[in-house]
Amino acid sequence: MKNSNSKTSALSEKEGVAAPEILKTKSAAAIQGLRKKQPSAEELISGILAGNITSLSRAITLIESTNINHLAKANTIINACLPYSKKSIRIGITGVPGVGKSTFIEAFGTYLTGLGKKVAVLAVDPSSTISHGSILGDKTRMEELVKDKNAYIRPSASGETLGGVARKTRESITLCEAAGFDTVIIETVGVGQSETAVHSMVDFFLLLKISGAGDELQGIKRGIMEMADAIVINKADGENIAKARAAKVEFNRALHLFPAKNSGWNPKVMTSSSITKEGIEEVWKTITEYLKLTSDNNYFEVKRQEQNQYWMMETIEEQLKNDFYNNPTIQKLLIENKKAVQNNELSPFAAATVLLEHYFKK
Structure with missing residues (x-):
């Protein structure tokens, strides 16, 4: 069996066909390579300011992401682009x-x-x-x-x-x-x-x-x-x-x-x-x-200023909501309270009050 595997591996390499072990190694390397190729916030910012469409598209994808880990990078890009x-x-x-x-x-x-x-x-x-x-x-x-x-x-x-x-x-x-x-x-x-x-x-x-x-x-x-x-x-x-x-x-x-x-x-x-x-x-x-x-x-400028204030408040509400639903304790309690509400053991308003009290006590 050992000799057979060695022959298969040798034959695979000779004919350009990767053996299973080589495929696994190459796949892992490829995945790692893709991860390394992700542009940094600074690279995306430079690309956007230079008018590069690929950088712009990648940055928009980043800020549209619901992954909480992308938030800091997205905010860095937005803040750097704001003056422009x-x-x-x-x-x-x-x-x-x-x-x-x-x-x-x-x-x-x-x-x-x-x-x-x-x-x-x-x-x-x-x-x-x-x-x-x-x-x-x-x-x-x-x-x-x-x-x-x-x-x-x-x-x-x-x-x-x-x-x-x-x-x-x-x-x-x-x-x-x-x-x-x-x-x-x-x-x-x-x-x-x-x-x-x-x-x-x-x-x-x-x-x-x-x-x-x-x-x-x-x-x-x-x-x-x-x-x-x-x-x-x-x-x-x-x-x-x-x-x-x-x-x-x-x-x-x-x-x-x-x-x-x-x-x-x-x-x-x-x-x-x-x-x-x-x-x-x-x-x-x-x-x-x-x-x-x-x-x-001067209405144009006044309207822009009012819009900025409006979106500040909207962003606060959105991030509070995201923080609430991503909280591990809340996620667990949410499942329990949903069942209690479904079984008429707890009113929707009482269940919401319980969840909010736990959230603000964290």
């Missing part, structure tokens, strides 16, 4: 599924890169509540823009975040700005109660609508329309042109019923077509008019 951010225009784009957000963003983004802009698109895909997976198909829907050297598209899973805003989208904006992107577009999952989260991280909030889907104002929450700085009736081409114009009139009437904005801006309603590119230039012209107005009256 704040130089972009942040645009939030929302609308119901099927309104054509991805095709509009591709047409709009391509127009902007044609003007010499560097455009980053942070597209948030919905996560399944059953499998917790996401399709992340925005790159396939933006075939033209994804090939543009002045554009960067980053799809992210919404995870368990209410409203479809990825948990680390705010930090991703900072990294994209540090990498030299002067226009950051955030595409949301769709219209929902937590669209305020998008509004709280952008300078300009754009609501996309389509015509011919029944009552033009039905299903649109007042709060969403109040937040919108502009409404664009999308897919205004072919037989939809007349319907889009009619919808524009209705939305204009509706906007006049809302109170004046603190920014001093009067929201506009436009029509556009991602196919013919009609209206795309007008959308950008409207955004630049808004930026000039809010820069002149």
